[in-house]
Amino acid sequence: MRRLFRILTIATLGFIANTASTLNAFAEDTTSCPAVLNHKFKRLQDESAQDLCQYSGKVTLVVNTASYCGFTSQYEGLEALHAKYNPKGLVVLGFPSNDFGQQEPGNDKQIADFCFNTYGVKFPMFTKTSVKGKDVNPLHAQLIQATGTTPKWNFYKYLIDRKGNVVAAYSSVTTPDDKKLVADIEKALAQ
Template sequence: MFKNTLLLIGALAAVSVAQPAAAQASTAPAAVRPLASCPAILKQNFKRLQDEAPQDLCQYAGKVVLVVNTASYCGFTKQYEGLEKLYAKYGSRGLVVLGFPSNDFGKQEPGNAKEIADLCFNTYGVKFPMFAKSVVTGPDANPLHSSLTKATGQAPKWNFTKYLIGRDGKVLEHFPSKVTPEDPALVGKIEQALAP
């Protein structure tokens, strides 16, 4: 009888221990959220403008991305202000603006990283990510711009050309330099891409 009582106590203890563990197991998957998978177009690394620290663009997976090639001495340079306003307004909803300085057009970005960063951050108050100066057109174009050109059939023709990438990594639209950050066509496309 003593042996049967011990067996019964042991069985009850096993059941009481097993139930909470099972309950935990059933709630665990709901608590863990998978990270957004990185689309092919973002599987690239670029150096950050201010300190040349390598940056993996996969950190922007799941966001709406506006890629802009920039220049410090261009008639469109004041678009930095509008781009920063877009980033400030829609950043919390999932928009990120990525700036790529380039000297490809009119030699309007001749400066070094420190000079470019000074203009961006101190003159225009840019807070969105900026990357080291690179080539954005032709056979030597950086891999992101090569991919954007291939996806849209539109290479940048001047500074402040814009490409909009959806949360899924699909290139949604190309906007030429004259389309300002405040343009209803651009804003509308961003809002559409951000919609749940």
């Protein structure tokens, strides 16, 4: 009888330890999303809600975009950057905005069609949003606060490391193949 009691006690303690371990792992998973990525946005193509926490642990390049801008051709370079470094952990996130010169007047379907049909954009894009001013989306509000710099024009870029730290901001004239930008991405990927 004592032996049976011991076996049941050991089994019960093992069950409790496994349950506690599982609960701890669950708690870590739910808290591992960095604050800067702890947002939901609608996907450009179909407006389904997307949780940016899915990019936790990745190096993230956040770019505000526009279809009718002198920098619009950067879509091609951003897609190339995403394709080259995505297997190593980079994700480019595009946020169309009409904040600068009214250069993104279209609706979400028009923007999605333009991006894919003109530049073959496959990196994640989200519905049109504001990246400055009183209507700034919460992600860009945090990026602005972290860097002390607001986007000055379309194709302004912010780099976030794997831990959710905002590493740097880059002006619109910084192209996706800029040596400093690429070096910063590679450094963040190596960490």
